[in-house]
Amino acid sequence: xxxxxxxxxxxxxxxxxxxxxxxxxxxxxxxxxxxxxxxxxxxxxxxxxxxxxxxxxxxxxxxxxxxxxxxxxxxxxxxxxxxxxxxxxxxxxxxxxxxxxxxxxxxxxxxxxxxxxxxxxxxxxxxxxxxxxxxxxxxxxxxxxxxxxxxxxxxxxxxxxxxxxxxxxxxxxxxxxxxxxxxxxxxxxxxxxxxxxxxxxxxxxxxxxxxxxxxxxxxxxxxxx
Numbered sequence: 001x002x003x004x005x006x007x008x009x010x011x012x013x014x015x016x017x018x019x020x021x022x023x024x025x026x027x028x029x030x031x032x033x034x035x036x037x038x039x040x041x042x043x044x045x046x047x048x049x050x051x052x053x054x055x056x057x058x059x060x061x062x063x064x065x066x067x068x069x070x071x072x073x074x075x076x077x078x079x080x081x082x083x084x085x086x087x088x089x090x091x092x093x094x095x096x097x098x099x100x101x102x103x104x105x106x107x108x109x110x111x112x113x114x115x116x117x118x119x120x121x122x123x124x125x126x127x128x129x130x131x132x133x134x135x136x137x138x139x140x141x142x143x144x145x146x147x148x149x150x151x152x153x154x155x156x157x158x159x160x161x162x163x164x165x166x167x168x169x170x171x172x173x174x175x176x177x178x179x180x181x182x183x184x185x186x187x188x189x190x191x192x193x194x195x196x197x198x199x200x201x202x203x204x205x206x207x208x209x210x211x212x213x214x215x216x217x218x219x220x221x222x223x224x225x
Contacts (some may be wrong), residue, residue, distance in 0.1 A: 003184025028146035040212035050100030126183035130194035
């Protein structure tokens, strides 16, 4: 069995929990509250900055030129294209680029990005591959599930679903899957570490939906942003 499939099998319960989360189901049918989506946009914007850093750090650890090129390319594309997409989402909900740049990370966002960056700095390339995989594969799988749940007519969240089911995004995820499989084939002794990294990220993906849905903050009186 390919390493990516083994990881997805290990994380099946987390995957099921994500697909049934109210953020996902309500976004699919267009009923998700504006404030919940706005929270996701703001926090995911901050998340993506560190996600790009993780790919850049991974690029410095790769030894093959094509792998280095692709990892650095994903970092650039995230900053150049996906950030623009979030700015477009934000504008639709009354948020300016300055609003996004001044966002304070919620506790879950801090936990997730800190985990990814620590893995990038201290972990092996196979561990990094496993840690970033839940974000890519998860968004594709969940967006496909949203597309199945969505009504026939378009609604305000249709662009979100279309973005993460697009051919361009599928290509990104296909490469990530291949990257994970190649790492697993070359370093079978690191599978346990890869699984740990994958499951931690998968669980934090679930918590990210929950964070946005509950509009998580720090809960400190007088210190909320």
